Amino acid sequence: MLATRNRLRTSTDFSTTVRSGVRNGRRNVVLYTATIGADEPSRIGFIVSKGVGNAVARNLVKRRLREAGAVSLREYGTGFAIVVRALPASATASWQELLADYNAALEVTMKRLGGRHPKSAALRSNGTTQEGTQRA
Template structure:
């Protein structure tokens, strides 16, 4: 189970991650990953003194949310898929940079997918989303 600080709950948080995040789909899942932008401390934006915010930024936990629509199946099936995805993301959330936001959307194929297949699809989608974001920031 994810800690309360690691869960996305507000629709505005979901919308921000889906609109502003990097999307990658593999097999039974689609992930939207938003990683924090590291500010360059050598370029102050105002005449105010530059303060060190690294402590504040490092305390922001990575957060995750899940979207499992009725297209996946009935309530029992949707909850089973959500529980599986939640456990898979819990294991991988520590590997994401601090302050990241992850939204995992289950596709209808997730209803019949096995746990190892969901894990493989999630890992592949996260790898694509992270590598694309890292290439862009260079």
């Protein structure tokens, strides 16, 4: 579960991020990233519509995306608002595919924003760090 301070909660926050943010789409997700105050904690919000599937499928996708978001908060702890929209293909995607799409989209949006590059501890889609060590 994400801490309350790290969640986008209002429709205004979502709208602002989607409208003013940088967008990047992948097979399973579309990610919007916008900068907020440099001292503010980064916040993440998720959009998982009924088009993704039934309640069981949507909740599975949300749990997986929340975990990917928690990992990215370690890298980008302050200054960013991120909205993740799950696409229907995400319902049948594996954890590895979903994580790979999330990380790739996040990296592209951060580069477009001129943001910081991921640290070496960032998880790759195979569950290892960039040094090649397995994460516990």
